[in-house]
Amino acid sequence: MFELLDAAKAFIEGSIKPDSVLCDFTMGNGHDTEYLCRKVPQGKVYAFDIQAGAVENTRARLEAAGITNAVLIHDSHSECEKYVAEEISAGMFNLGYLPGSGNKNIHTMRESTMPAVNSAIKLLKKGGVLVISVYPGHAEGKLEGEMLCEALSKLDKKYYCVTNLRLINSPDSPFIIAVEKYDK
Numbered sequence: 001m002f003e004l005l006d007a008a009k010a011f012i013e014g015s016i017k018p019d020s021v022l023c024d025f026t027m028g029n030g031h032d033t034e035y036l037c038r039k040v041p042q043g044k045v046y047a048f049d050i051q052a053g054a055v056e057n058t059r060a061r062l063e064a065a066g067i068t069n070a071v072l073i074h075d076s077h078s079e080c081e082k083y084v085a086e087e088i089s090a091g092m093f094n095l096g097y098l099p100g101s102g103n104k105n106i107h108t109m110r111e112s113t114m115p116a117v118n119s120a121i122k123l124l125k126k127g128g129v130l131v132i133s134v135y136p137g138h139a140e141g142k143l144e145g146e147m148l149c150e151a152l153s154k155l156d157k158k159y160y161c162v163t164n165l166r167l168i169n170s171p172d173s174p175f176i177i178a179v180e181k182y183d184k
Helices: 004-015 031-039 052-065 077-083 110-123 139-152
Strands: 021-024 044-049 070-074 088-094 124-134 160-165 175-181
Touching: 004 088, 004 124, 004 175, 021 031, 031 044, 031 052, 031 070, 031 088, 044 052, 044 077, 052 070, 077 110, 088 110, 110 124, 110 139, 110 175, 124 139, 139 175
Parallel strands: 021 044, 021 088, 044 070, 088 124
Antiparallel strands: 124 175, 160 175
């Protein structure tokens, strides 16, 4: 059975070294942030979320695990270039709403997602990979996915490989877009 998170991790594994700089562009409850921090014990992870509760949930998760190599940022992922000066080896976007919050009215939006993805691509080092988990089961998620597929299909294939991994017999199921910057 297709596991979205396992597939997302598989895309980025090869681009990560113990001293890499990574980004979790949508920290949520900190699961991806913790995963990324564990992959780079000598590196750094920048994590973004607009919700104070997400930042606090993540801070608590990381403190309980003894993890200290994360920079938690209470701001939109679209502002990432204000905080990240280094090139990144990998980044993760997990679009949609904060799992377990009960509030589905606060979710990622096209207006911030596209600028965030464009900025992430600029920050990506050669050989780096971004994974974007898209949830088209709600109206904005469907539109986000369509927008991303259209925009990212225009990246120059000399410099980027863009992959779309989805279940074709379940169009409302979550899917992944991976952007790899060629190591040339």
